[in-house]
Amino acid sequence: MMDVRTLIKHCFLMAPIEEKVKKLEIQHLMKDSRIVAQNGMFIAIKGANCDGHTKIAEAMKNGAVVAVVEEVPQDSSIPYIIVPDTTRALAQISAIFYGQPSQAMQVIGVTGTNGKTTVTQLIGQLVESLGGTPGVIGTIHNRIADQTRKTVNTTPDSLCMQELLAEMVAAEVNIAALEVSSHGLYGGRTWGIDFDVAVFTNLTQDHLDYHGSMENYFQAKSLLFSQLGNLAATENKYAVINWDDPYGQRLCQLTSANILTYGCHGEGMLQAVDCEIASNQTQFTLMYLDQSYQVSTALIGEFNVANLLAAIGAMIGLGYDIETLIPLIPALKPISGRFQTVKNRKQVTAIVDYAHTPDGLEKVLQTIQAIAQQKIYCVVGCGGDRDKTKRPLMADVALRYADQAIFTMDNPRSEDPVRITEDMIAQTDKTNYDIVLDRQAAIFHALNLARPGDIVLVAGKGHETTQTIGQQINHFDDREVIRSYQISEGVPR
Numbered sequence: 001m002m003d004v005r006t007l008i009k010h011c012f013l014m015a016p017i018e019e020k021v022k023k024l025e026i027q028h029l030m031k032d033s034r035i036v037a038q039n040g041m042f043i044a045i046k047g048a049n050c051d052g053h054t055k056i057a058e059a060m061k062n063g064a065v066v067a068v069v070e071e072v073p074q075d076s077s078i079p080y081i082i083v084p085d086t087t088r089a090l091a092q093i094s095a096i097f098y099g100q101p102s103q104a105m106q107v108i109g110v111t112g113t114n115g116k117t118t119v120t121q122l123i124g125q126l127v128e129s130l131g132g133t134p135g136v137i138g139t140i141h142n143r144i145a146d147q148t149r150k151t152v153n154t155t156p157d158s159l160c161m162q163e164l165l166a167e168m169v170a171a172e173v174n175i176a177a178l179e180v181s182s183h184g185l186y187g188g189r190t191w192g193i194d195f196d197v198a199v200f201t202n203l204t205q206d207h208l209d210y211h212g213s214m215e216n217y218f219q220a221k222s223l224l225f226s227q228l229g230n231l232a233a234t235e236n237k238y239a240v241i242n243w244d245d246p247y248g249q250r251l252c253q254l255t256s257a258n259i260l261t262y263g264c265h266g267e268g269m270l271q272a273v274d275c276e277i278a279s280n281q282t283q284f285t286l287m288y289l290d291q292s293y294q295v296s297t298a299l300i301g302e303f304n305v306a307n308l309l310a311a312i313g314a315m316i317g318l319g320y321d322i323e324t325l326i327p328l329i330p331a332l333k334p335i336s337g338r339f340q341t342v343k344n345r346k347q348v349t350a351i352v353d354y355a356h357t358p359d360g361l362e363k364v365l366q367t368i369q370a371i372a373q374q375k376i377y378c379v380v381g382c383g384g385d386r387d388k389t390k391r392p393l394m395a396d397v398a399l400r401y402a403d404q405a406i407f408t409m410d411n412p413r414s415e416d417p418v419r420i421t422e423d424m425i426a427q428t429d430k431t432n433y434d435i436v437l438d439r440q441a442a443i444f445h446a447l448n449l450a451r452p453g454d455i456v457l458v459a460g461k462g463h464e465t466t467q468t469i470g471q472q473i474n475h476f477d478d479r480e481v482i483r484s485y486q487i488s489e490g491v492p493r
Contacts, residue, residue: 001025002097004066004081007041010092011068014082021079024065029097031090031159033059040064043090043159052086068093091158091191101165102194105135105173108314109190111180111224112201112242114360115307116154118299119199120177121335122311127175129328130320135168137161138179139354140336140463145171155184158191165193175318182207182220190224197317198224198257199240199310203247204359209387218247222254229257238317240310243268260317262309264302270313272305279349279371286312286326293326300339301367308332337463339364342482348450352478354462356383356410358393361459365401374453377446378402380460381424381439384415388423395424398433402457404449405433408442410460411468439467443481458482 005022028037031045033055042059044052044067052059056067056078066079068089073080083089095102110119117139124143127134136143139154144167155178156164168176180190180198203218211217229237236258242248243261252259262270271287272295282300286293286309299308312325334340342350351368355361361380368376378398382391398405407424409417417437425433436442446456458478461467467476 001027001039004041007093007096008068008081008089010096011081011083011089014084017081018079021066021081024079026065026097028063029090029094029159030059030062030064031157033062033064036062038063041066041068041093043068043086043093044070045086045090046070056080087158087188088191091162091188094159094162095192098162098166099169100192100194101162101169102176102192104169105165106175106196106318107165107193108175108177108197108199108318109180109193109195109224110177110199110201110310110314111182111185111221112199113204113206113357114355114363115201115303115310116179116181117354118304118307118335118338119201119310119314120179122308122332123175123177123314125332126311126315126325126328127177129331130324132174133172135165135171135173135176136178137164137176144168145173147171153184154179154181155189157187157189161189162192177314180224182217183210185223186211186220195224195228195237197238197240197314198228198255199314200225200242200245200248200251201307201310202242202245202359204357205387205390205393206357207387208389209385218250221247222251225251225255225257228255238314240313240317242306242310244306258317260313262306262313264306264309268309270309270316272302272309275302275305277301277367277370288322291322293322295326295329297329297332298334299332300334300371301363303363303367304339337461337479339367340462340479342479344447344482344485345487346447346450346485348447348452349455350447350482351455351457352462352482353457353459354464355380355459356461358390358397361394362397362401364457364459365397368455368457369401372455374451375403375455376401377404377406377450377454377456379406379408379439379442379446379456379458381408381410381412381417382420382460383410384413384417384420391420391423392425392427395428395433398459399428399430403432404446406442406446407433407435408439409437409467409469410439412470413468414470417469439476439478440481443478444485447482447485456482 027039042064124134141148244263261268275284
């Protein structure tokens with residue numbers, strides 16, 4: 001229980017609050033009016049599909065005793081607190097209600113178009129190898145110590161985020177790694193979190209349906225770094241930035257934190273050189289502070305080496321010595337749905353990867369080219385209700401690097417899958433592709449075509465276990481489909 005006076009102490013108030021309202025004891029925070037929560041404080045959020053201000057009466061019926069609003073409720077007899085921005089207030093109030101949990105542990109925020117999941121998961125493994133207790137919030141799952149749970153968004157809203165961080169504190173997590181999406185940054189979901197390290201992986205085309213331009217997309221990502229380290233006299237913060245990416249170089253001018261750069265192309269304080277990529281490992285020389293270390297990792301490809309450097313850099317930012325971290329690298333395990341090799345009855349190399357951007361797909365296919373002995377088949381689609389401008393770019397990448405592309409459904413959502421594939425091939429004059437809309441049939445088709453020594457890449461969904469078609473969310477796992485493939489005179493059953 002916490003009184004209203006304490007909860008709102010960081011909020012900008014647009015009108016005086018009655019003393020009796022300040023003294024109300026709050027047991028729950030609510031932003032969903034349907035949740036029954038006695039002695040609750042309801043924060044009315046103006047969302048894309050629903051305005052919480054229209055749900056105040058329902059929230060009060062379900063146990064709320066006060067509402068935080070941007071406008072006076074229709075029923076002015078309801079106790080209310082008026083603020084200019086309820087999204088900001090939600091973050092401020094949530095952080096106080098849960099005891100400022102991010103200040104009780106070290107917190108790493110990882111942002112970028114590609115690589116966030118791999119970097120946060122690698123950090124979790126490193127923390128565990130060091131004898132610590134990790135927490136991870138991200139795309140695959142949320143992890144609290146040795147427990148995992150399903151996720152809805154890559155970056156949860158500020159109320160859920162603070163609740164998760166508080167659970168981590170209760171579970172004695174000492175280091176938390178958070179995937180921080182551009183949507184989350186722009187929408188204020190990470191407000192109230194005291195980050196110790198911020199990591200930038202890369203920035204390539206994605207989410208332009210939301211941000212409108214690459215510059216706006218960059219500005220959203222930069223929010224994680226712009227206030228990091230502003231209290232330099234009392235806090236030691238680090239920005240770990242990919243120097244190979246031009247946007248990373250721009251970020252260095254936007255933060256007052258200590259900067260540790262990394263890269264694979266001859267620049268950066270933390271460097272990987274002489275990469276040798278094989279089908280089961282990558283070897284390289286790691287350079288740091290005029291010292292060199294020979295490294296072997298089960299993570300395949302230069303893009304994964306960059307992810308590994310980002311994770312190592314984040315741990316250095318938290319104060320760990322490079323000599324302590326290097327011996328831990330060989331034991332790091334590949335991440336589920338990220339360049340994951342899946343056994344199959346056809347006995348060809350089948351790889352499942354989450355690559356759903358042109359740059360991500362290109363990096364994966366470049367890596368496959370480096371290890372391929374014969375033909376490459378690429379099964380890929382594009383998501384519906386998402387950035388349409390990247391669709392022909394995805395097709396172009398698949399057609400340039402694969403011997404044969406099979407274009408199929410990803411998550412079409414409300415869009416017509418036929419229209420999505422038409423968008424993909426609209427600008428190409430290449431003919432090395434088939435269109436098989438049913439994703440299972442497309443995967444089987446690729447496996448039918450493949451011969452020993454060939455590689456089949458199934459891209460776009462990675463770890464996902466569902467497929468959204470219209471209003472239906474069906475179970476679908478690329479890995480399960482590959483494993484279920486049966487050979488019967490060349491026809492899958």
